[in-house]
Amino acid sequence: MTTTATVYLLDPEAGTIQAAQVAAPSAFSQTYGLIGCQLVEAVPFDTNHVLIVDEEGLRDGLTAFTVFDGYPQPLAGKIVLASLDGSHVLPPLISIEEVAARLNVCKPVLDPVFAKADEHSPNGVILGGALIGFQTRITRTHPTVMAGVVR
Numbered sequence: 001m002t003t004t005a006t007v008y009l010l011d012p013e014a015g016t017i018q019a020a021q022v023a024a025p026s027a028f029s030q031t032y033g034l035i036g037c038q039l040v041e042a043v044p045f046d047t048n049h050v051l052i053v054d055e056e057g058l059r060d061g062l063t064a065f066t067v068f069d070g071y072p073q074p075l076a077g078k079i080v081l082a083s084l085d086g087s088h089v090l091p092p093l094i095s096i097e098e099v100a101a102r103l104n105v106c107k108p109v110l111d112p113v114f115a116k117a118d119e120h121s122p123n124g125v126i127l128g129g130a131l132i133g134f135q136t137r138i139t140r141t142h143p144t145v146m147a148g149v150v151r
Contacts, residue, residue: 006091008081009034009150010143012064012105017096017143020080020150022089031080031089034150043071045081045102048093052080064107067140074106100143110134 009020022030032040037054045051045068057076058065065074081099083090092099115130 005082005089006149007031007034007089008092008096008099010066010079010081010103010105012066012076012078012107012143015064015105015107015141015143016146017100017103018146018148018150019096031082034080035078037077042084043075045099046094049081049083051075052082053077062108064105066103066105068103096145100145103143104140105143106138106140109137109139111137 004021004023006019006021008017010017020034022034031052032038035052035054037056039055040052041055042050042052051068053075054077058074059076062076065076066079067074081092083092111134112131113133113135115132
């Protein structure tokens, strides 16, 4: 029996995915620490893999989240991808690059909106070029694969 198991750890805030090692006998319970939560949910990724996510990750004030093809809602917080055999965590059977290609890290971005020279407000004329607000958009990028192993 091996003493460690390798999993993939996605950090949507950093926009990265990296291999991580956990002690094999307690690998599943160690995913709580990697993710930084108290309650996890296993989301099917494909027939051999699951995404282990923070069950309570969707909350107010999100600055990043993850979506992947085939799952209907966004996932928030750090995510571990692993293969499971019952309650035992096994190393993934696919490359980290294949995983990264199926995930999109999404981040909200505020773009400034400036007044045009001829705009008027209820209180009068707005000077051209004055900041009048912000528009929101969401960027979607694949996570960057990082070398090395998180221990």
